[in-house]
Every structure is written in structure tokens, then in C-alpha cells.
Amino acid sequence: MKRIQVIDSHTGGEPTRVVIRGGPELGGGGAADKLKVFRERHDDFRRAVVCEPRGSDVLVGALLVEPADKSCVAGVIYFDNVTFLGMCGHGTIGLVVTLAHLGRIQPGEHRIETPVGVVTAVLNGDGSVSLTNIPAYRKAKGATIDAPGLGKISGDVAWGGNWFFLVEEHGLALDLANVERLTDASWRVRQAVNAQGFPEVDHIVLFGPPRTKDAHSQNFVLCPGKAYDRSPCGTGTSARLACLAADGRLAEGESLVMESIVGSRFTGRYRWLDPAAGTIIPTITGTAHVTGEAGLILNERDPFCWGW
Numbered sequence: 193m194k195r196i197q198v199i200d201s202h203t204g205g206e207p208t209r210v211v212i213r214g215g216p217e218l219g220g221g222g223a224a225d226k227l228k229v230f231r232e233r234h235d236d237f238r239r240a241v242v243c244e245p246r247g248s249d250v251l252v253g254a255l256l257v258e259p260a261d262k263s264c265v266a267g268v269i270y271f272d273n274v275t276f277l278g279m280c281g282h283g284t285i286g287l288v289v290t291l292a293h294l295g296r297i298q299p300g301e302h303r304i305e306t307p308v309g310v311v312t313a314v315l316n317g318d319g320s321v322s323l324t325n326i327p328a329y330r331k332a333k334g335a336t337i338d339a340p341g342l343g344k345i346s347g348d349v350a351w352g353g354n355w356f357f358l359v360e361e362h363g364l365a366l367d368l369a370n371v372e373r374l375t376d377a378s379w380r381v382r383q384a385v386n387a388q389g390f391p392e393v394d395h396i397v398l399f400g401p402p403r404t405k406d407a408h409s410q411n412f413v414l415c416p417g418k419a420y421d422r423s424p425c426g427t428g429t430s431a432r433l434a435c436l437a438a439d440g441r442l443a444e445g446e447s448l449v450m451e452s453i454v455g456s457r458f459t460g461r462y463r464w465l466d467p468a469a470g471t472i473i474p475t476i477t478g479t480a481h482v483t484g485e486a487g488l489i490l491n492e493r494d495p496f497c498w499g500w
Contacts, residue, residue, distance in 0.1 A: 194490040201286040203480040204456030205422030208286030210254045222260035223267045227307040231276055236498040238271045243499030246488055249273045249419040252283050259305035267305040274417035278308040279353030281426010281476050285321040288313045289480040322477040328352040328434040329471045339384040349390050352430030357385045358397045366400035366410050378414035397428050402451050410451040424450040424458040430474035433462045438470045
């Protein structure tokens, strides 16, 4: 039997499971090199950690790895129920809170190596985390696709650490009671986006009016494995900031308060990296809480040892 030590947390309701001991041997190099080995040789480990019977469709895993960049406090590879993620905003906030829980870091600024680059996170004195993400930008403005059962839908294609299709006009009510309809519609949109010019997109974001007066917008985010994000999505908020910046709808340094479908909030802001190219550096602030410490057991005699 193989034992895996994990710490669970949630960021705005979205769970993260950090593997702190018992992961596969991934060789040398940086997080991107280790991800390649992970994907090619150890996908069964991904499934075992986050899929049923030990996990669920909504759970995001984070495997701690040794960073190649020694200025970083940790390296990390993110994954979910169907794939590996280049970057995960809520997961990084959860990771920072987990590292603090373990006593490995104190309040202050910390660098973290991900497969898509080094990000910086500040553990604030109040326990919140301000994540400065990799550069974000918009690839296509107002791309129109024909989604079965929905008709023509227009949205922006943007990068915030993952690829997003962001839709403002969709005619759907953003409410928990409407989650099944939102999930179905978003999945239809994703299939159409992938088939009609943007195969790289694996996240869909629908926007709606906020619930509270001091927020700017509410969102519904559909993740690659067809589970919806309980948080406002850190990489999705980064992509949103890039679109607002490109359109001149949000000034550099101005705050964007984003609400999730369950009512949790992230605050985002940005600084320009290259105005001519429309590239920004986003910073997302949110809060995570540790929910458990556990040891997972992998018994190869178990027919569902590697998840399903």
C-alpha cells in the first residue's frame, strides 16, 4: 500500500488538495519539465488524488515539487478531474495558506514556480493572499460562435493562466438554483468555441449583475471537467481584467470586485506590462481556509485504486 499525505483547503468555496508527501518521482528541471513527466507517466496518480472515490469533480489537486528557481519557496503542478492546469489562481491562494499552516512561510512576499511561469503571492497580515499572476491578455474580441440550442453567442477569448471564453450577453440568470441550466449552456458554448476556431479554450465564463452594491459583477465559471468554480476564479478574473483594460473600462490600479456563483469574492487589479500589445500583470486578492489534514491510501488490490 502507498500512502499520500495531503492538506485540504477551500478558497471562496472552491477546494484545493495539496499533496505534501508521497507524490511520484518526476526527475529534474522546472515545474514545466516535471509536468511533462507527470502527464506522460503518472496520470493514474492524478486520478487517484482528485477523482472518486477519494475526491470529486470539483476538487483541484496541487502537487508540491522542488522548484528549479531557488528564489521560489515552492514549485507546484495543478490538476483536476480530467486534466492538468497551467496555473490555478484559487489553488495558489490555497497553497499559500497551506504553506503557512505548515509553518513553512510567514506573512510577506513569496515566489512560486508553476508550469507557465513564476508567480508572486503576498500572505497578508489578515490571512488573505494577494496573488500577482503571470501576464494576461486578450486574443480575440467579440468572437461569435453558433452554439446548438442557444444560437449565436459573442465573447472574448483571453489568457489568464488558462484559456477562457468570456460572455457578457447570454440571457441566463446567474443563480445557484439555475446551476444545471448554466452548466449545460456553458458546455454547449465550449464545444462550439472549440469547434469554431478556438480549440485551446477550456474554461467558459458567464457574467451577470452583482448581488451586492460594492461588487462590479458576478460570474459563473465552467472548468474543463464540467464542474463549476465555486470561487470567482483567479485565472478567469485575470483574463477579465485583461479584457476590461483593453477596452478602457477599468483603469490601471483600479479595483474590480468579482462575486462567484456562491457569493464569495475576489478583488482584482492590474498594471500594464505592454499597453501596445494589451498585456497586463494582474493581482488577485482572496482568502482560503484549511479544512483538513489526511493520509490517502492507494491499495492496488482495490479495483478503484486509481480513481474513476
